[in-house]
Amino acid sequence: VRGRIGNQRNKFLNRKNLIRLLSENRGNLTLDAIFKLLNWELEDAYGRTIDWEEIVNPSGETADLLREYLDDAIHGDGPHGELIWQTILVQTFDMVRDVYLNLTIEDRKRFDKNYTSVFFTHAATQPAVNAEKLLALLKAGIVEVFKLGANYRLSRDEVKDCYEFIYRDNQGNVKRDAYRYVVNARGQEKSLETNPSALANNILKSGTVQIEEIRPVDHTAHSNHGAVSGLETEGCADKTGSIRIDPETHRIMQMGPEKKVTKSNAIYAVGAITRGQIIDASMVRGIVQATSRIADDLVNYLTRRVH
Numbered sequence: 001v002r003g004r005i006g007n008q009r010n011k012f013l014n015r016k017n018l019i020r021l022l023s024e025n026r027g028n029l030t031l032d033a034i035f036k037l038l039n040w041e042l043e044d045a046y047g048r049t050i051d052w053e054e055i056v057n058p059s060g061e062t063a064d065l066l067r068e069y070l071d072d073a074i075h076g077d078g079p080h081g082e083l084i085w086q087t088i089l090v091q092t093f094d095m096v097r098d099v100y101l102n103l104t105i106e107d108r109k110r111f112d113k114n115y116t117s118v119f120f121t122h123a124a125t126q127p128a129v130n131a132e133k134l135l136a137l138l139k140a141g142i143v144e145v146f147k148l149g150a151n152y153r154l155s156r157d158e159v160k161d162c163y164e165f166i167y168r169d170n171q172g173n174v175k176r177d178a179y180r181y182v183v184n185a186r187g188q189e190k191s192l193e194t195n196p197s198a199l200a201n202n203i204l205k206s207g208t209v210q211i212e213e214i215r216p217v218d219h220t221a222h223s224n225h226g227a228v229s230g231l232e233t234e235g236c237a238d239k240t241g242s243i244r245i246d247p248e249t250h251r252i253m254q255m256g257p258e259k260k261v262t263k264s265n266a267i268y269a270v271g272a273i274t275r276g277q278i279i280d281a282s283m284v285r286g287i288v289q290a291t292s293r294i295a296d297d298l299v300n301y302l303t304r305r306v307h
Helices: 015-024 031-046 052-056 062-075 084-090 096-101 105-114 116-123 128-139 198-205 284-306
Strands: 153-157 162-168 174-179 211-214 238-243 251-255 261-268
Touching: 015 031, 031 084, 031 105, 062 128, 084 116, 105 116
Parallel strands: none
Antiparallel strands: 153 162, 162 174, 211 238, 251 261
16 A cells, blocks of 8 residues: 655665666676665664565455555654655666566566566555555455465356356365456456457567567666666577567667667557566556657657757
């Protein structure tokens, strides 16, 4: 739940230390290195050891947890009513793209599999008024929350005319819950190849867009912010399913003559279809940042044309 942001500045998890890590490791970032900075920051701010298991896998009933989060957001946990951990995280939002782009291929996969949900739970917080409404619905028995886990399946049973969720409970037992109606609010798939639209199919078949591949980084190409994105090295690659873009301008990358990849002069991509590179692509803040970069690029183009 969203709380008040304080004035305390990060000592460890900041842009200066990110640039240092990139320089020392030739552009290869690891989750462990970033996590260490975050842990130091939180322990310094709170003056105690952080229980990460409770953060990643909180225990307790859903309504009780939500009430605790709501109380923290309203009253804060700092000396001036601020929420300390949010104050720390907010200062990293302009860095998360660079961190994600420069993770090793193994750690980017590890993040996607294990930490995406916990990241967005804390980065894309809900306003207190929304939490109060949800808490009221939980207490009234109108809403229930189930933990489905990462490997749950949602399938359609035509014979029974229902949708079925298949998942494991906290004890590891297989559970099957059937519902006649389901609102699928999970958002757009990251992989463009699964998009049913004719436009998506046509731009893929024509080669207008490229599906992004991430590769082990062994050389650097510094961006304007001191971060790097070395996606052109030789070696094994992993397809993310997203449209490949230039992260600085959001221009799509196209295959040119002699199999050379170049930036498009006219086509940009924003939103979920860029999530392979842009971690916050579906967040409002991420979309604002992306469209701002596109606007800057267009203005620069027009300025050059005028001169």
